[in-house]
Amino acid sequence: MRIILCGFGVVGQSLVKLFDSRAEDLYAKYGLKPRVVAVFDSKGSAVDKSGLDFDKLVNTKKKFGTVKNYANVKNKMTGVEILKNIEADVLIETTASNYKDAEPGMTHITTAMKKGMHVISVNKGPLALAFPSLMELAIYNQVILKFSGTVGGGTPILDYAKNSLRGERITSFDGILNGTTNYILSNMTTGLTFEDALKDAKEKGYVEADESLDLDGLDAAAKLVILANWIMGIKVTMPDIDCTGIRKVTTEDIKRAAKKNCAVKLIASCNDKLVVGPKEIPKDDPLCVNGTLNAIAFTSEHSGTQTIIGRGAGGIETASSILRDLLDIREEISRA
Ligand code: HSE
Secondary structure, eight states, rough: EEEEOOOOSSSHHHHHHHHHHHHHHHHHHHHOOOOOEEEEEEEEEEOOOOOOOHHHHHHHHHHSSSSTTTSOOOOOOOOHHHHSOOSSSSSEEEEEOTTTTOTTHHHHHHHHHHOOEEEEEOOOHHHHHHHHHHHHHHHHTTTOOEEEGGTTSSSOOOHHIIIIIITSOOOEEEEOOOHHHHHHHHHTTTOOHHHHHHHHHTTTTOOOOTTTHTTTTTTHHHHHHOOOOOOHHHOGGHHHHEEEEEOOOOOOHHHHHHHHTTTEEEEEEEESEEEEEEEETTSSTTHHHOOOOEEEHHHHTTTTTEEEEEEOOOHHHHHHHHHHHOOOOOHHHHHH
């Protein structure tokens, strides 16, 4: 399978390492031979139609901070030129989520789909701002758009609701979908102020480069948009979410909740409305997970409430979700 990889940060690098370490068994078990024919980051690109060397890509990035020094003769093509000119089966989009205009991911995804490439995106921006129209574009171009890593990272939240609960009617859900804010709120139960808990989360490398994405609830809202569209069939985008972050949560709020045997959590919920905001959750509710964990409780018509818990972020975890999507695409193509 020929792949173009956009973005070569932690997730992109984890993915090629995963391809490398699992090469034999991916071929033996699934007949999958991932051939990365082009990679580009914000500074340049590397192209080899017969397949780039995974080790060399990672080492080049480590040494030069970009993949553009991969070959002696540098590739001059921009990302969009690569997407237009290099033949590939799948685009894997891993550039950073941006909730203002969704670029550059939006251009990568639409260019690839218009050219007939299947797409795997772990970038939430384009889906959060234009989920309904991206789905239509995929159908129009007869390509597959997959995005299981956008919610829950390696934890298959979307697949669980879509496939495992197939035939059920999910009536509502509530989730802790942002690990960073969960870490901060969990630490505040030990008496830390919001500022100190934030400082600690930053030191641990959990907080996004633009902290507002975590703290103001935008990351959780983007995940809620994806869930609402994909699981509930509600055609919404980011502006439709009533969103409040955790900046105003105080240690007093946390203590008040604790007296009622509750914890304050940033909850994304789909009930009558789509809302992200701090909420008191009983400590003995399975949803009430701590640290950087994510959790989501789906309530359905006949099977009651089921909660799925797991790590919601991380390079290798997200790479594993991409592999899952890639295997699904391969299976769908071979069935067609
Ligand atoms: N900033 C996100 C989180 C990363 O803390 O959950 C995964 O989307």
